Amino acid sequence: MRRPRVFALIFAAAATATAAAAQNARDAPPLREAAWLAPEANARAALTQTPGECLRAPEGEETRYLVEVGRAAFRNPLLLGGPAARAGLSCDSCHRDGRDNPDFFLAGLSDAPGRADVTSSLFSKVREDGVFNPLPIPSLVGAGDKAVFGSGARANSLRAFIESVVTEEFQGAPPPAATLDGLAAYVAHLDEAACPDGPVPHMETRALETVDRALAAAAAALGRKDGATADLLLSSAQQALGRIHERYAGPSLAEARARLEASARDIGAVRARAGAGEDAQAVLHRIEEARAALAALAPYLAAQRGESLYDSEKLAPKLSDARR
Ligand code: HEC
Incomplete structure (x- = not known):
């Protein structure tokens, strides 16, 4: 170091x-x-x-x-x-x-x-x-x-x-x-x-788009036989999912978190299979499945957004007094 x-x-x-x-x-x-x-x-x-x-x-x-x-x-x-x-x-x-x-x-x-x-x-x-x-x-x-x-x-x-x-x-x-x-x-x-006109709100739609784009890029990297880049991009997708997960905090959002965790695990499984040299077509198919599952999850997350820390009113009480 x-x-x-x-x-x-x-x-x-x-x-x-x-x-x-x-x-x-x-x-x-x-x-x-x-x-x-x-x-x-x-x-x-x-x-x-x-x-x-x-x-x-x-x-x-x-x-x-x-x-x-x-x-x-x-x-x-x-x-x-x-x-x-x-x-x-x-x-x-x-x-x-x-x-x-x-x-x-x-x-x-x-x-x-x-x-x-x-x-x-x-x-x-x-x-x-x-x-x-x-x-x-x-x-x-x-x-x-x-x-x-x-x-x-x-x-x-x-x-x-x-x-x-x-x-x-x-x-x-x-x-x-x-x-x-x-x-x-x-x-x-x-x-x-x-540049957009003004600041844009942090929202799960935007974050999910980042996950989806990372997955699509990972598929493209695999198509180019660049396993190392694909792996980094799959980990980018997992990291982006983690950032959504933190926003769905609290007991009432346990289901949303469980679904996000399931998605992150699916992507982890894709990484493992790609790393183990599984047939590229099969891996690409799994990436498409992961993307479809996330697209299906989007409306559920949107419906819960008001309870999540994307919502300014829900976030404020979590910030210490000095930081509100
Ligand atoms: C901890 C904060 C921090 C992180 C993390 C960071 N940067 Fe920077 N970055 C800076 C600062 C400060 C400068 C200004 C350095 C200088 O003036 O010499 C800078 C400068 C740059 C510049 C030069 C811009 C210019 O106009 O000359 C580029 C390009 C850049 N960063 C890209 C990146 C990329 C890509 C990453 C991730 C791999 C990254 N940075 C991560 C703080 C950061």
């Missing part, structure tokens, strides 16, 4: 959250992403809406495939590996919907809201001296037009910059080539002209 300090602190933040949960269940952060919310942030707003994704329609089938791979990987904490993954941190945690995140604050990574220390040591000879040098988290919209990436340590291609973020800063395993191509393609397609 090059930078144990930062990761020890991520752990510490997660442990503090867990301790707080044990101490007072009512005031425990109800959602994992609350762990990297600045204390002064309007938690209710930050957890119920998001700035909206500015994704330009990709041109051509190959680009469309790569953008979908990148979109799913961008939202998957497992891409980053290690403590960041365990804390649930993904590219999307800092670059919300590919944009900035003025409410981001994680002790040890941030000195002020909206800032994080992720590049101070990138490509640098001073990597191991523990320099604490947070920088503003930039929006990635329009980044594709730039020639140089990063302001601290620089790279002259999106792909090279992203590869160092994953493997050097977060110490994730080197991602499969198509995953890196995908992340670069995804970021390159974030375009100001494609």
